Amino acid sequence: MSNTTLTYYNQNAKAFSDSTLNVDMSALYAEFLPHVAQHGSILDAGCGSARDAAFFKAQGFTVSAFDASPELAELASSYLQQPVAVKTFQELNSVNQYDGIWCCASLLHVPKAELPQVFLNLQNALKPNGVLYVSFKYGDTERVHNGREFTDLTEQLLSDLINQHTQLSIMKHWQSVDQRPGRESEVWLNALMQRAICKG
Structure with missing residues (x-):
C-alpha cells in the first residue's frame, strides 16, 4: 500500500469503518465459507473495520486479522474484541497456517508489480x-481515485497472475455490484482460489 493510500485510511479511519460495518456481505460469505473447514482458521487480510472477521468469529471459526493502517487496526481490534495486527500483505510470512484467507477489497491497493x-x-x-477469496474493482488500469491508489483487474489479468x-x-x-448505497454502478471482480496439495 502506498503512503498516499495509507495516509487516507489513517485520516479517515472512523468514517470508513462506520460506512462499511453494516454492508450486507451474506452472498459473498455463502460463496466462501462452505469451502473452509468447519471451525477452521480464517485470516481476514486487510480487514478494515473487521466486519467480516467478526462474522466469521461468530460462526465458530478461529479468526486472525491484520490491516496496514494503524488507525483502522485499532478500531478493528475494538470491534473484534481481539488484537488486530498492523501489517502489509508484503510482510505476511505465515506458512501452512490458515484454512481460509479473506481479502475483501484489500488487495486492490497493492501495486500490480507487487501482486x-x-x-x-x-x-x-x-x-x-485452503481457500482464498479476493475482490478487485473491475478493470485493467492502475489509477488514483479520491486519494487512494487502485489496481483494477479483469478475469484474464487475474488468471494470468x-x-x-x-x-x-x-x-x-464472478462479477458483482457494490452493495453500498449510491455505489451500485461500481462492478467488482470476485474469485475463489484453492491451494493445491503438493505431490511428492
Missing part, C-alpha cells in the same frame, strides 16, 4: 486445500 509476490505470500500462508506465479487454482470467478 505476484503477494499472491505467493497468501498461497504459502494457506494450508494445502495466478497461473504464471503460483500453485493456486481458480475455483470460480
